[in-house]
Amino acid sequence: MSRFRLLLLGLGVLLALSCAISLGFGAAQVPLERVLAILGQHLFGIVPEAAVSLGQDSIVWQLRAPRVLLGALVGAGLALVGTALQAVTRNPLADPHLLGVSSGAAFGAVVVVLYLGEFAGLLSLPLAAFAGALASMLLVLAIASRSGRLESDRLLLAGVAVSFVMMAASNLLLYLGNPHAASSVLFWMLGGLGLACWELLWLPALCLALALAVLLGLGRALNALMAGEQSAVSLGLEPRRVRLLVFVVASLLTGVLVSLSGAIGFVGLMLPHVARFLVGAEHRRVLPVAALLGALFLVWVDVAARTWLAPQDLPIGIVTAAIGGVFFVALLRRR
Amino acid sequence: MPRLRIRELAWSPDGQRPLLDGIDLEVGDGELLGLIGPNGSGKTSLLRCAYRFQRPSAGSVELDGEALWQCSPRWSAQRMAVVLQEFPQDFGLRVEEVAAMGRTPHKGLFDGDDAEDRRLVDEALARVGLGGLAQQPFARLSGGEKQRALLARALVQQPQLLILDEPTNHLDPRYQLELLRQIKALGLATLASFHDLNLAAAFCDRLCVLDQGRLVAAGTPAEVLSAELLQQVFGVQALVDTHPLAGYPRITWIV
Numbered sequence: 001m002s003r004f005r006l007l008l009l010g011l012g013v014l015l016a017l018s019c020a021i022s023l024g025f026g027a028a029q030v031p032l033e034r035v036l037a038i039l040g041q042h043l044f045g046i047v048p049e050a051a052v053s054l055g056q057d058s059i060v061w062q063l064r065a066p067r068v069l070l071g072a073l074v075g076a077g078l079a080l081v082g083t084a085l086q087a088v089t090r091n092p093l094a095d096p097h098l099l100g101v102s103s104g105a106a107f108g109a110v111v112v113v114l115y116l117g118e119f120a121g122l123l124s125l126p127l128a129a130f131a132g133a134l135a136s137m138l139l140v141l142a143i144a145s146r147s148g149r150l151e152s153d154r155l156l157l158a159g160v161a162v163s164f165v166m167m168a169a170s171n172l173l174l175y176l177g178n179p180h181a182a183s184s185v186l187f188w189m190l191g192g193l194g195l196a197c198w199e200l201l202w203l204p205a206l207c208l209a210l211a212l213a214v215l216l217g218l219g220r221a222l223n224a225l226m227a228g229e230q231s232a233v234s235l236g237l238e239p240r241r242v243r244l245l246v247f248v249v250a251s252l253l254t255g256v257l258v259s260l261s262g263a264i265g266f267v268g269l270m271l272p273h274v275a276r277f278l279v280g281a282e283h284r285r286v287l288p289v290a291a292l293l294g295a296l297f298l299v300w301v302d303v304a305a306r307t308w309l310a311p312q313d314l315p316i317g318i319v320t321a322a323i324g325g326v327f328f329v330a331l332l333r334r335r
Numbered sequence: 336m337p338r339l340r341i342r343e344l345a346w347s348p349d350g351q352r353p354l355l356d357g358i359d360l361e362v363g364d365g366e367l368l369g370l371i372g373p374n375g376s377g378k379t380s381l382l383r384c385a386y387r388f389q390r391p392s393a394g395s396v397e398l399d400g401e402a403l404w405q406c407s408p409r410w411s412a413q414r415m416a417v418v419l420q421e422f423p424q425d426f427g428l429r430v431e432e433v434a435a436m437g438r439t440p441h442k443g444l445f446d447g448d449d450a451e452d453r454r455l456v457d458e459a460l461a462r463v464g465l466g467g468l469a470q471q472p473f474a475r476l477s478g479g480e481k482q483r484a485l486l487a488r489a490l491v492q493q494p495q496l497l498i499l500d501e502p503t504n505h506l507d508p509r510y511q512l513e514l515l516r517q518i519k520a521l522g523l524a525t526l527a528s529f530h531d532l533n534l535a536a537a538f539c540d541r542l543c544v545l546d547q548g549r550l551v552a553a554g555t556p557a558e559v560l561s562a563e564l565l566q567q568v569f570g571v572q573a574l575v576d577t578h579p580l581a582g583y584p585r586i587t588w589i590v
Binding site: 216217218220221223224226227228229230231233234235236237238276277280281282 | 383386387388407408409410411412413415416417419421422427428429432433436437438439440442444445492498
């Protein structure tokens with residue numbers, strides 16, 4: 001087996017173990033053998049030898065398991081999107097939130113919390129966030145693709161511009177609205193996996209699988225785009241089409257993820273670099289590695305977020321941003 | 336039939352004042368055609384029209400007798416490879432991976448790399464003398480090695496026509512000569528722009544001279560390179576005689 005396959009397998013096993021172990025951490029600690037007993041019962045129908053309390057069962061299986069899985073999906077998705085965006089924009093600092101998707105989603109969430117209320121039950125916040133994400137993505141694409149062209153510089157600038165306008169709008173609504181609502185929106189804007197539930201997991205899982213398939217199929221094209229616009233054309237590609245496809249995939253996946261977890265920064269910026277450090281920049285290799293690393297990273301960061309201020313739940317975006325900032329300082333000093 | 340035929344080509348960036356006008360040229364099999372002209376004369380624009388990056392505003396570009404713009408970019412990339420002054424950004428691609436990009440137009444969406452692909456990459460790298468550096472990061476190569484790695488990528492593309500934009504820029508004399516010898520030895524139909532007129536005279540079978548977007552002379556180096564033409568196009572005085580060892584024209588600038 002090649003070293004690359006071994007690495008993938010190793011990361012996969014590590015991720016599965018991490019998911020299982022992390023279930024024990026949180027405001028109420030659950031010992032590992034209990035966690036395993038609960039998992040065995042739900043996944044394989046093994047009746048545990050010692051009785052497990054109903055409370056522990058519902059904490060581990062109903063609350064934490066979907067949360068850990070959502071964390072893994074969000075981490076994988078953001079890292080994947082970051083890797084692809086850095087290639088098509090040829091900008092090592094590109095990240096999923098740069099396209100204005102996150103601030104659009106935040107605006108949608110603010111409108112729901114302040115004005116609409118729970119119009120669709122549990123789904124209302126994610127739905128509104130997704131609508132906001134989609135709207136701002138279309139706006140960014142429309143602004144950037146004037147006269148039928150789609151250039152990466154224009155796209156990044158359009159993303160930044162739309163982001164600021166959306167953020168201003170959300171902040172204005174929050175400022176005018178009641179202070180109680182503001183704090184509940186704030187938690188969501190800082191990112192958190194608290195909304196996770198079994199019923200909503202299929203959606204990010206499906207989107208992640210589709211995005212991974214599309215991006216892996218575009219692997220060669222992403223390599224070629226990294227070499228420059230003219231080289232890509234000379235290799236038989238149509239850079240604009242590839243770029244448009246990547247942006248649409250990236251925006252949709254980010255929109256779905258952000259609508260469930262809020263804006264979690266730095267994962268999409270940082271993990272692609274770590275993945276490239278491990279396996280180089282060849283996209284058919286770096287994409288799956290980045291996804292696995294992102295999942296692994298976010299699962300453990302969420303453990304930190306659950307335990308540091310327990311029983312308080314620390315917004316996960318604060319932890320990722322802190323780690324990301326330190327990571328970049330370290331990177332700068334090493335060069 | 337010529338590999339590449341350009342007829343009555345015109346191109347303008349804004350649809351008004353043409354930067355290229357009335358260009359006619361042909362490149363046949365095994366022929367190295369050099370494109371020379373002062374800065375801003377339109378060499379790079381003409382090459383861009385030839386490799387399908389810029390659509391000409393008038394006239395036609397034909398590759399193997401087919402109108403280039405009627406065919407897909409993939410089709411043309413299967414027949415024509417390009418070496419540019421554009422290096423991949425430092426995302427950490429290895430030399431081997433840069434060369435393997437040349438397989439892009441021959442592969443479908445989910446095709447992996449097979450033994451044939453790896454053989455082509457190894458052969459191309461060996462051919463340009465980079466066999467030993469295949470696993471090195473591309474960014475760590477010297478300028479000459481980078482240019483050779485990009486030539487290897489072009490070879491991996493298995494083209495019938497090669498287009499080169501000032502391939503010897505920024506290279507030391509030794510690497511300039513080495514690279515051009517390698518290109519010449521390929522025996523492919525080749526269209527290349529040159530900055531250094533003596534190199535162009537030494538290696539090209541024919542030369543085309545561009546001045547302000549128009550073709551002002553074409554022919555063998557001996558026919559084209561005259562003191563009058565150099566004065567008229569480049570605005571400098573030069574002494575043109577014959578290279579004492581090889582027989583092609585030699586240009587000595589009078590300063």
